[in-house]
Amino acid sequence: MSEYDVLVREINGCEQCELSRDRQNAVPGEGSLTAEIMFIGEGPGQQEDRNGRPFVGPAGHLLDEMLAAIGLKRPDVYIANMLKCRPPRNRDPLPSELDSCTPFLDRQIEIVAPSVIVALGRFSFSKFFPGESISRARGRPRRWRDIVVFPMYHPAAALHNPGLKPAIQKDFESLPGLIERVKEAARKAQEPEPAKPAQQLSMFE
Secondary structure (H helix, E strand, O other), X not given: XXXXXXXXXXXXXXXXXXXXXXXXXXXOOEEOOOOOEEEEEOOOOHHHHHHOOOOOOHHHHHHHHHHXXXXXXXXXXXXXXXXXXXXXXXXXXXXXXXXXXXXXXXXXXXXXXXXXXXXXXXXXXXXHOOOOOHHHHOOOOEEEOOEEEEEEOOHHHHHHOHHHHHHHHHHHHOHHHHHHHHHXXXXXXXXXXXXXXXXXXXXXX
């Protein structure tokens, strides 16, 4: 059994917080384990709880639409959430619930090792940059450890406020270029420094 399979098994059997009592299914995450892009949302909704898969409800359909617009499909990326179980009535996550799930997400990030993490919404963004506003930070990539974090509005926000959809589309459209810049920076970092010309020593030195 692979490290990832063990992790999924642990998530599915987790009972560390009260969310496990009412769930139909835990929602570990899905996608490519070698993905360059990892999307992290807030938590499962009703459809996700029913199916055990992330982003399969209305917000997920919008995510699929945005991915298709830049030539990507779900199997090309990795998708996860801060919480692995659905909060009652889709309420905001509690700090204790986030604390319980954080080690799982940290291990997912370590296993996938993406070049770019797309933080969907304020809770996801706060994991990497606590206390900052998603509305001010969105669309501006920044480095967290060895990974570039790209904050965006959560797709669900556009369902409640259609006026946000153009901003989400614009941010998605910039993803391919961002990936190329990140890859180019990584290539340059691996290139050996040019050798300095040897200096001729004086016979008197």
